[in-house]
Amino acid sequence: MIIDLRSDTVTKPSPAMRRAMAEAEVGDDVYGEDPTVKELEEMAAGIMGKEAALFVASGTMGNLVALLTHCEPGQEVYLDEEAHIYYYEVGGMSALGGLIPRLISSEKGLYHPEALEEAWRPENIHFPNPGLLCLENTHNRAGGRVVTPECMHEAVTWAKRKGMPVHLDGARIFNAAFALDMDVADLVKEMDSVMFCLSKGLGAPAGSLLVGSRDWIAEARKWRKMVGGGMRQAGVLAAAGLVALKERARLKEDHRLAETLAKDLAAIEGLKVNLDQVETNIFMVDLELPGTDAYRFVSLLKEAGVLVNAVAPGRLRFVTHKDIGEKEIAQAVKIVENVVEGVSN
Numbered sequence: 001m002i003i004d005l006r007s008d009t010v011t012k013p014s015p016a017m018r019r020a021m022a023e024a025e026v027g028d029d030v031y032g033e034d035p036t037v038k039e040l041e042e043m044a045a046g047i048m049g050k051e052a053a054l055f056v057a058s059g060t061m062g063n064l065v066a067l068l069t070h071c072e073p074g075q076e077v078y079l080d081e082e083a084h085i086y087y088y089e090v091g092g093m094s095a096l097g098g099l100i101p102r103l104i105s106s107e108k109g110l111y112h113p114e115a116l117e118e119a120w121r122p123e124n125i126h127f128p129n130p131g132l133l134c135l136e137n138t139h140n141r142a143g144g145r146v147v148t149p150e151c152m153h154e155a156v157t158w159a160k161r162k163g164m165p166v167h168l169d170g171a172r173i174f175n176a177a178f179a180l181d182m183d184v185a186d187l188v189k190e191m192d193s194v195m196f197c198l199s200k201g202l203g204a205p206a207g208s209l210l211v212g213s214r215d216w217i218a219e220a221r222k223w224r225k226m227v228g229g230g231m232r233q234a235g236v237l238a239a240a241g242l243v244a245l246k247e248r249a250r251l252k253e254d255h256r257l258a259e260t261l262a263k264d265l266a267a268i269e270g271l272k273v274n275l276d277q278v279e280t281n282i283f284m285v286d287l288e289l290p291g292t293d294a295y296r297f298v299s300l301l302k303e304a305g306v307l308v309n310a311v312a313p314g315r316l317r318f319v320t321h322k323d324i325g326e327k328e329i330a331q332a333v334k335i336v337e338n339v340v341e342g343v344s345n
């Protein structure tokens, strides 16, 4: 048995999703005729408290379409230096959107008001025009950390003062909402647009959603077509997404198991876990094993049957998800213990 703790994207569709996919009513969604896609979009907009939604192929496509819709080529996009949009999306904002990233230094994805102001470039003939502020919640590279509503509010207030709209990369926004024990619509109410993923912890095989005002989504729909995201009988995918959305409370179980796993790993000599920072389904483990770096440790774990990702030379990332239960967690702890013992001797 391989225990895969690399990401919450590795889950397989559940039997209920498979059934829904097989039975989905479909049509040509580019013609606006796929009832299942429509149902998913309406449900997503309702849950997020926005007027409308757009089904897209991936989170990366959702973010790109959002940036293209909000901005014009040559504008600056304010985002933090560890933001997924900047770090992991192949530079699409610049390569395809003609946009310039303006990096804000952040503390684990939390913007300090001073850092925002420090990054700000006022009107000057030499500077690009400001276009957009992006937030991310939960913050991926910060280890699934939750950005508090207060912090989001401060950033939005700042952006509004500067005349910029705000886009939220909410790939895992439901994880944030559950961790905060908050209604997700409340959490995102000040955002002009939000992208969230069905294919992360929610466990669907593919797809993300973009939500915003009716007019904005109509414009985004055209940009989606331009980047090749007009899918035809996409209801087969949307059907799995509907099941995933309805079962979203399951994410709380991932949080509970991540906490258990983090505590058990923290008790192993040579591993360091900052338990205060274990807030959702992702957490980081620092290695303090002389002579072994994270990349070698990852390959030793793999041989022993546990998959995790190294995110830095001394740092591993563990992620819990739908296909991981108590049994897998207990087994994983045993395997990690053995591997640590092996390298310590």
Ligand SMILES: *Cc1c(COP(=O)(O)O)cnc(C)c1O
Residues within 6 Å of the ligand: 057, 058, 059, 060, 061, 063, 084, 085, 136, 138, 139, 140, 169, 171, 172, 197, 199, 200, 208
């Ligand atoms: C995964 C992720 C994305 C991109 O989603 P894909 O479906 O992999 O393209 C965007 N933002 C964050 C924070 C993510 O974790």
